[in-house]
Amino acid sequence: xxxxxxxxxxxxxxxxxxxxxxxxxxxxxxxxxxxxxxxxxxxxxxxxxxxxxxxxxxxxxxxxxxxxxxxxxxxxxxxxxxxxxxxxxxxxxxxxxxxxxxxxxxxxxxxxxxxxxxxxxxxxxxxxxxxxxxxxxxxxxxxxx
Numbered sequence: 001x002x003x004x005x006x007x008x009x010x011x012x013x014x015x016x017x018x019x020x021x022x023x024x025x026x027x028x029x030x031x032x033x034x035x036x037x038x039x040x041x042x043x044x045x046x047x048x049x050x051x052x053x054x055x056x057x058x059x060x061x062x063x064x065x066x067x068x069x070x071x072x073x074x075x076x077x078x079x080x081x082x083x084x085x086x087x088x089x090x091x092x093x094x095x096x097x098x099x100x101x102x103x104x105x106x107x108x109x110x111x112x113x114x115x116x117x118x119x120x121x122x123x124x125x126x127x128x129x130x131x132x133x134x135x136x137x138x139x140x141x142x143x144x145x
Contacts, residue, residue: 018093018120019094022105040065042073048061053087067118075112119131
């Protein structure tokens, strides 16, 4: 069943923020690769909304699963297909990295997983948002962690 996760972050006294609503469901893999899906890790697969997404949103959704994928794979060795149906956000409160944080939050709502370490903070001295990804220092890099 599709469930929504509403990721919200407010910093700098409320003048800086992120807001994302992610609609998704997890279904057993059933040893069949779902059409139009992407493999994240072993038997962990992601399906994107039929309406399409910007490539950065798709990449960050995949990354949000990837930082939890070893734990998901251990929890669900037969495999899991995370089917996303919608990723909604106001343009004023959005950065593509927020898609990863929304997916991370959704996964932790659905499954008993250890924290991935994904987080966002506001760096007042630099007047910008700072994202951390647990053990992953450089998302999308093939370099060792």
